[in-house]
Amino acid sequence: MNKKIVLTGDRPTGPLHLGHYVGSLRNRLVLQETCNQFVMLADVQGLTDNVENPEKIANNILEVALDYLAIGIDPTKTTIFIQSMIPEIAELTVYYLNLVTVARLERNPTVKNEIHQKGMEKNVSVGFLAYPVSQAADITFLNAELVPVGHDQLPVIEQTVEIVRRFNRIYGEVFVEPQAMMPSNEEVGRLPGIDGKAKMSKSLGNAIYLSDEPDELLKKVMAMYTDPEHIHVEDPGKIEGNTVFMYLDIFGTDKEQIVQLKEHYQRGGLGDVKVKRYLNEVLQAFLEPIRTRRKELAKDPAAVMDILKKGTAATRERAAVMMQKIRQAMKINYF
Numbered sequence: 001m002n003k004k005i006v007l008t009g010d011r012p013t014g015p016l017h018l019g020h021y022v023g024s025l026r027n028r029l030v031l032q033e034t035c036n037q038f039v040m041l042a043d044v045q046g047l048t049d050n051v052e053n054p055e056k057i058a059n060n061i062l063e064v065a066l067d068y069l070a071i072g073i074d075p076t077k078t079t080i081f082i083q084s085m086i087p088e089i090a091e092l093t094v095y096y097l098n099l100v101t102v103a104r105l106e107r108n109p110t111v112k113n114e115i116h117q118k119g120m121e122k123n124v125s126v127g128f129l130a131y132p133v134s135q136a137a138d139i140t141f142l143n144a145e146l147v148p149v150g151h152d153q154l155p156v157i158e159q160t161v162e163i164v165r166r167f168n169r170i171y172g173e174v175f176v177e178p179q180a181m182m183p184s185n186e187e188v189g190r191l192p193g194i195d196g197k198a199k200m201s202k203s204l205g206n207a208i209y210l211s212d213e214p215d216e217l218l219k220k221v222m223a224m225y226t227d228p229e230h231i232h233v234e235d236p237g238k239i240e241g242n243t244v245f246m247y248l249d250i251f252g253t254d255k256e257q258i259v260q261l262k263e264h265y266q267r268g269g270l271g272d273v274k275v276k277r278y279l280n281e282v283l284q285a286f287l288e289p290i291r292t293r294r295k296e297l298a299k300d301p302a303a304v305m306d307i308l309k310k311g312t313a314a315t316r317e318r319a320a321v322m323m324q325k326i327r328q329a330m331k332i333n334y335f
């Protein structure tokens with residue numbers, strides 16, 4: 001009963017890919033065994049920069065839920081819920097807005113970077129600028145202790161901790177200070193895109209999706225970035241920065257075989273096509289059971305939505321209890 005409360009979430013803006021798997025999904029499979037894990041479909045946050053595309057967010061709720069279930073997130077161990085269906089989060093966000101200055105939000109490096117990337121410098125909405133405040137509400141309405149996130153989310157978690165400290169100082173100790181949980185080392189915590197760029201992402205168009213069909217997967221693997229100076233088969237090749245070998249290190253199961261391939265590649269005489277064919281086999285074997293399970297689950301979308309509905313109902317019960325404590329601490333529990 002004394003399990004740690006863990007919260008993570010994803011903006012439902014598209015199906016999940018191998019980068020999500022390496023950066024967070026596989027960690028969730030571990031955490032659900034020992035912690036009280038909540039996984040949130042962050043549709044409210046997704047809407048902050050998809051104002052004009054509500055159907056994109058709505059459609060991806062099911063897609064992302066299918067990805068979760070297909071990789072083995074188990075609804076009897078992990079509570080999956082939808083952010084917008086917990087109005088307490090919105091309520092708490094309003095209270096927190098008083099505890100943060102506009103200047104502090106404008107200085108948040110993650111938000112700053114996103115504003116720049118999306119070209120929103122001149123017209124950023126209040127909702128987008130303040131998403132870290134809403135995220136602080138996500139984390140604290142459950143009094144979550146652990147928040148597994150990628151390195152780029154660290155400034156957002158820091159902002160949550162500041163809000164918690166300020167809240168606790170003014171209103172009394174209501175919240176625990178949440179802790180960010182990072183992938184143990186940057187190399188295995190982040191998967192490069194198939195183009196070799198540092199990050200796999202939908203917007204960069206360099207992603208392999210958990211739901212990719214075998215032929216799409218093959219096409220992507222064959223187009224992968226390798227060693228640009230490895231032109232002739234007999235040339236010695238580099239494995240550092242070589243995407244194909246980085247993927248093999250993460251997804252390969254026959255470590256012996258990989259060591260031999262690396263040696264051969266560095267020595268010369270091993271062509272990219274051969275290594276890619278091997279990686280294709282490895283990834284097909286990895287994705288095949290996920291894809292099969294996903295298709296099976298997709299046959300009954302109502303059953304998947306029911307899992308979300310139950311998870312959301314259970315989460316709301318907790319939210320109500322927590323909100324009473326919060327309102328009491330803030331002296332706004334009139335009746």
Ligand code: TRP
Binds near residue numbers: 007008009138148153
């Ligand atoms: N900001 C996170 C992302 O973009 C998603 C998210 C929303 C989240 N609320 C959260 C993550 C609460 C952890 C905890 O990936």
